[in-house]
Amino acid sequence: MSERPLSHDMVIRSLAMRHWNETVDDARAVDALEQGKVLFLPSLAFPLSTEELTLLTPDLVDPKRKNISFNAQNGKLNGVAQAEKKAQVQALLQRHHDYACQLVSSLLPEYKSALHSPVNSLRLHPITVWRDATSWRKDDTRLHVDAFPSRPNHGERILRIFTNINPHGESRCWRVGEPFPVLAKRFIPRLKRFSPFSSWLQNRLGITKSYRSHYDHLMLQLHDTMKGDENYQQQGPQVTLELPAGSSWICFADQTPHAAMSGQFMLEQTFLLPVAAMKNPDNAPLKILQKLTQRTLI
Template sequence: MNNYLIELGLNQWSSPPKTDSDISVLSGLEQGKVLFLPQLKFELSPNELALLTPSIVDPKRKNISLKPLTGDINGVAESSKTEEVKQLIERFYQSTQDLIRSLLPHYQNTLHSPTASLRLHPVSQWTKNASWRKDDTRLHVDAFPSRPNHGERILRIFTNINPVGESRQWRVGEPFPSLAKRFLPTLAPYSPFKAKVMSMVGITKRYRSHYDHLMLQMHDRMKESADYQTTGEQVSVAFPSGSTWICFSDQTPHAAMSGQYMLEQTYLLPVNAMANPQHSPLNVLQQLTQKTLI
């Protein structure tokens, strides 16, 4: 399990910052390991616990999401609950800011574009009418069809807030270099012309780079391969209620198998802000293809 997780004893969201000399945590994270904090609980008040019901989520949406820097919130079905939900997610966002300062100070000035979500449905609800591309119980790395990120890292912080003690069950897969070597020969060629057209007509929010094309193709090939899903290198991990975990979800193969009630915070990080940029998917893919991908 040590090949996949780094377990840490932190039990407060805000604590004295670690120094950059504590490289084992940062190095492990940047190589695709999951930072697991089994004692880091996000406490909910009685009023917040009352919000943990799937009925407050817009039926057309998977989750409730908040952009903390603008205050834009989407996905609340009951308008009377909007402000309470917003305050809960905002409080979680502020807690993740404290955690970054404490645990990952190397990133605190360069993380950007935060988006937070409150996930209230059971994982099994996701798969009822979902296509294989949207089935997150299948091992995958994150890549977004409409939001090319041009190599920037996707850092995610997850907290299990299940009120009755149910764990969040994940599968975690192999290191990214071996994953890329496995799937790169199967990926379709990149078309700059097609990328330009998709951007012009609004299919993508900006130009899809060669890197984004490869990552999206890898996401799809992983999910559609029944053989990889069953025989690919992987371990099962249970994240208990009251625990927190962190990973670069564009690098760490992962699949959510079961569980309900979670808070999640996403940040973007420029590759050159990493301690070891050579571990980024961008640089791994550029080395394998011998091409500049952005």
């Protein structure tokens, strides 16, 4: 596959932030994020107490789950294997959520009032454990854009804030791929046709939590087709990023092709954002896919 190589400058924008509530005078940060770049905060660490450091063990995670998750909106905590540690884990994740909200207020104030459906996670397993024990569709070491199989989001953006909390100084390694408009144009001819009846039936049977729109169908197909293309995984345009312990980064995970290759111990906060709340809605995957297909997708 002959491609113009990507450079680091094409996929990442670095910002010198040391505090989660630090005021940043950089209007271009939002522009870079909405264009699909990773906002990299190399000096933005999440502090852990001595007691919290004892939680950094995979044994804490329910064997039936990939990660521990927490919804700050309803206080629901899932995935903790040790009942006596639940209160401590919830306090940690609540504090992480609060820090993430401070970061949004300081760096992305345009989004503050529109973000919703917060869920954050404590990821304790080495990436290699899940790579070796899962199917190719769930293998996040393959380049992909995020799409929810059971939770259609009808075009809303998936904003994610990541922090490497590895206590041993180990970096997290990511691969980041080509701009979404190029990616979508490449794969659209290969995506399966949308069936409204199939979407209705899956919702009726409880397979999905709501009706899977044409947009959600295309995004899920894009996710699967990318992951299933071995040649694209190896030869497609991509850049490797080393994300050190004590650093944070932000991206729209539904737009930025990414793959987590190595690392262990991370905190991650997810929000949903309506397309209308973006500075430039035309950069949204929904708008790009509608333009390419010449269809209304939601």
